[in-house]
Amino acid sequence: MAKKTTKLSGESHTRTIAKAISWRALATLTTMTIVFLFTKRIMLSLGVGLAEIIAKITFYYVHERVWDKVSWGKSKHPLSKLAVKRELEPEDMEVIKNKLKELGYMD
Numbered sequence: 153m154a155k156k157t158t159k160l161s162g163e164s165h166t167r168t169i170a171k172a173i174s175w176r177a178l179a180t181l182t183t184m185t186i187v188f189l190f191t192k193r194i195m196l197s198l199g200v201g202l203a204e205i206i207a208k209i210t211f212y213y214v215h216e217r218v219w220d221k222v223s224w225g226k227s228k229h230p231l232s233k234l235a236v237k238r239e240l241e242p243e244d245m246e247v248i249k250n251k252l253k254e255l256g257y258m259d
Contacts, residue, residue: 162232163220172212180205 184201188194240248252258 163216165217168213168216168220172209172216176205176209176212179208 180201183204184197187200188197191197249258
């Protein structure tokens with residue numbers, strides 16, 4: 153069985169999904185309002201909103217995941233390529249901080 157690793161940078165799939173949903177909810181309400189203002193038909197507005205939210209969440213998610221793989225414009229943390237087996241505990245962070253201070257990377 154492959155070991156699960158956590159990268160020190162990047163965005164989790166769950167975070168990308170949460171961002172997609174929150175943005176789409178706001179954007180879809182905007183679209184539904186515009187459709188209603190033009191047509192005065194609530195069912196048409198709801199139908200357009202439903203189709204739009206499903207399609208656009210899917211496309212946004214794919215778009216975000218592709219852009220997450222593009223390094224252009226991202227600042228790189230020197231430790232970002234290190235994969236760790238589990239989340240760091242507070243005491244682990246202290247050990248790392250002390251070691252970085254000892255090596256001259258931190259004041």
